[in-house]
Amino acid sequence: MSQEMTLDPAQGQLDKSPAKGAPKKRSQWLEVWHRLKRDKMAMLGLLIITLVVLAAIFADVIADYETVVIAQNLSDRLQGPSAQYWLGTDEFGRDIFARIIHGTRVSLMVGVLSVAIAIVMGGGLGAVAGYYGGKIDNVIMRVMDIFLAVPSILLAIAIVSALGANLMNLMLAIAISSVPTYARVVRASVLTIRDQEFIEAARAIGASDLRIIFRHIIPNCLSPVIVQGALGVAGAILSTAGLSFIGLGIQPPEPEWGAMLAGGRQYLRHAWHVTTFPGLTIMITILALNLLGDGLRDALDPRLKH
Amino acid sequence: MTEQANTQDLLSIEDLSIVYEVDGETTYAVNGLNITLKRGETLGLIGETGAGKTTTALGIMGLVPNPPGRVVSGKVVFDGEDLLQMPKEKMRGVRGNRISMIFQDPMTSLNPVMTVGEQIAEVILIHEGVSKKASFQKAGEMLEMVGIPAVRAGDFPHQFSGGMKQRVVIAIALACNPDLLIADEPTTALDVTIQAQVLDLMKDLKSRYNTAMILITHDLGVVAQVCDKVAIMYAGEVVESGDIRDVYENTKHPYTRGLFGSIPDLDHSVGRLNPIKGMMPDPTDPPSGCKFHPRCPDATATCAASEPAPVLTETGHVARCLMLQSMVEPTDVNRVQG
Numbered sequence A: 001m002s003q004e005m006t007l008d009p010a011q012g013q014l015d016k017s018p019a020k021g022a023p024k025k026r027s028q029w030l031e032v033w034h035r036l037k038r039d040k041m042a043m044l045g046l047l048i049i050t051l052v053v054l055a056a057i058f059a060d061v062i063a064d065y066e067t068v069v070i071a072q073n074l075s076d077r078l079q080g081p082s083a084q085y086w087l088g089t090d091e092f093g094r095d096i097f098a099r100i101i102h103g104t105r106v107s108l109m110v111g112v113l114s115v116a117i118a119i120v121m122g123g124g125l126g127a128v129a130g131y132y133g134g135k136i137d138n139v140i141m142r143v144m145d146i147f148l149a150v151p152s153i154l155l156a157i158a159i160v161s162a163l164g165a166n167l168m169n170l171m172l173a174i175a176i177s178s179v180p181t182y183a184r185v186v187r188a189s190v191l192t193i194r195d196q197e198f199i200e201a202a203r204a205i206g207a208s209d210l211r212i213i214f215r216h217i218i219p220n221c222l223s224p225v226i227v228q229g230a231l232g233v234a235g236a237i238l239s240t241a242g243l244s245f246i247g248l249g250i251q252p253p254e255p256e257w258g259a260m261l262a263g264g265r266q267y268l269r270h271a272w273h274v275t276t277f278p279g280l281t282i283m284i285t286i287l288a289l290n291l292l293g294d295g296l297r298d299a300l301d302p303r304l305k306h
Numbered sequence B: 001m002t003e004q005a006n007t008q009d010l011l012s013i014e015d016l017s018i019v020y021e022v023d024g025e026t027t028y029a030v031n032g033l034n035i036t037l038k039r040g041e042t043l044g045l046i047g048e049t050g051a052g053k054t055t056t057a058l059g060i061m062g063l064v065p066n067p068p069g070r071v072v073s074g075k076v077v078f079d080g081e082d083l084l085q086m087p088k089e090k091m092r093g094v095r096g097n098r099i100s101m102i103f104q105d106p107m108t109s110l111n112p113v114m115t116v117g118e119q120i121a122e123v124i125l126i127h128e129g130v131s132k133k134a135s136f137q138k139a140g141e142m143l144e145m146v147g148i149p150a151v152r153a154g155d156f157p158h159q160f161s162g163g164m165k166q167r168v169v170i171a172i173a174l175a176c177n178p179d180l181l182i183a184d185e186p187t188t189a190l191d192v193t194i195q196a197q198v199l200d201l202m203k204d205l206k207s208r209y210n211t212a213m214i215l216i217t218h219d220l221g222v223v224a225q226v227c228d229k230v231a232i233m234y235a236g237e238v239v240e241s242g243d244i245r246d247v248y249e250n251t252k253h254p255y256t257r258g259l260f261g262s263i264p265d266l267d268h269s270v271g272r273l274n275p276i277k278g279m280m281p282d283p284t285d286p287p288s289g290c291k292f293h294p295r296c297p298d299a300t301a302t303c304a305a306s307e308p309a310p311v312l313t314e315t316g317h318v319a320r321c322l323m324l325q326s327m328v329e330p331t332d333v334n335r336v337q338g
């Protein structure tokens, strides 16, 4: 019988091609990458983000923190772009280019960490709500609704004001204010996945609830979370800048894009570059993240799979 | 009833009733169903869409979705124990281990982001208390057994055709060598040529491991080819059941006769189910008396009034029709039902 089966031409050949011996765990992500590569705008976004990440990593090589980034040099204040100061200097004579480069560190750290915290908290709550449904779902999602009823920036302002303005609290505030978003995204995709046949099949082999949630449901919810995460980093960077702009985020003299905007605000008429360059930096970074997020959404779209 | 139950029975479903309650409306999906099955036997469960076949299967597995589903009454005695009374934890140890289920659509019954090897290994890991490595080793062997090279264990479901996916599903179902395999229309979603291969494979494996099987299908040809016994379901009830040859050759119930066409013929081609005039009754408002009476060509006035009891036919199978009841002693015949 088994000989008969292996000789069977219909199945012996049909699907041979993908098998080249070694198990290829990553093939699914490779496919996503191949699709993403074809999206020019997403690749532009990825390129810009890569530059931002490199800037954050090599910031100290590009400009020294103590002597260039925070040291005041009042004789050179508010100078326009030149060969010496590529993007000009601010009201304390500090090199704006150097400050923007060092500013990537705070922005990226807050952006990535706050999104990570929000995904873990919101994703967990959303998964439990979606999987169990009923009362548990109701309680969790109503609490999320209450959070959502407060504009997230106001919520973040309230949290930072209550806990004090420092980096940790800033991240926490931004994370908490976006927890409901992730809870909703994860819950929605758990709801669609929960009713699929392979979940029933997992129950039919005796898998426990925990195993079903962690091994079967969550891995299938990753796509929308990744997309939301990319967009979420953009939102978090914007919130950081916003909170710093109104003085509730990163405190001077530490370089932060939003705080730089705030500092240059009074000189807008005669020293446009002080606000323009940090503003452009924020804009381009956000745009790049959104381009990548949109590209990822298309590349991960299950309807385009196979 | 219970004291009479044959101790050799692997599975004995007694008076099982299952409803779905949606928005205050009750769907009577399974109504007082009786089925028995011995070790190694294969039962074909036939019926139109909506007859309650899948719900019966889920009832055995303890997987009726609740809400909206609810088991109202009955017993599912498996190897001497009522599964419906079994604690949740213990029941998990039965599923996939002693009773396995194959779902209708192989395209959707595999997890798209796990390799097929991982998915076969998972059921072994859950039930056999072996190391991860040993479970993967066995997963490879199971793949070979269903005719897929073990090197493909690292591939994802979308890299396989429909027929091969169903082979993987079969490998998962049989990995822990269950006593009972429930296959819910396992070949409906496949091409005709592939259907035959998959069916052959199932037949071969189940006889090799002496696994009992409940095969849910629309296809009378499949039943004739694979099954020892047959049970015909209508509106949540078994209307005729017994040894397959007997039921095919001495068909008694008007519904079965309608399904088989005018001349049932086991040895020649028995094709698909014949369409029967009329519609399935609304399961939220089943007809009084015999549930088949609005469509039955032989119906009389009494059929709308009284419910037929199961009756043992002279050739030895069971049918539920008032026309038979007058001919045979109304004894308790549940135990010979199949």
Ligand SMILES: Nc1ncnc2c1ncn2[C@@H]1O[C@H](COP(=O)(O)OP(=O)(O)O)[C@@H](O)[C@H]1O
Residues within 6 Å of the ligand: B020, B021, B022, B027, B028, B029, B047, B048, B049, B050, B051, B052, B053, B054, B055, B056, B065, B068, B069, B283
């Ligand atoms: N999850 C559910 N919720 C509500 N009604 C259901 C559900 N599943 C099945 N039913 C109803 O139960 C009846 C029997 O369905 P099912 O067992 O799937 O029949 P079959 O498998 O024979 O086609 C049908 O009327 C169907 O609409």
Ligand code: SF4
Residues within 6 Å of the ligand: B253, B254, B255, B290, B291, B292, B293, B294, B296, B297, B298, B299, B300, B303, B308, B320, B321, B322, B323
């Ligand atoms: S009891 Fe009456 S309606 Fe029902 S199958 Fe028999 S003859 Fe038909």
Ligand SMILES: [Mg+2]
Residues within 6 Å of the ligand: B053, B054, B055, B184
């Ligand atoms: Mg069904």
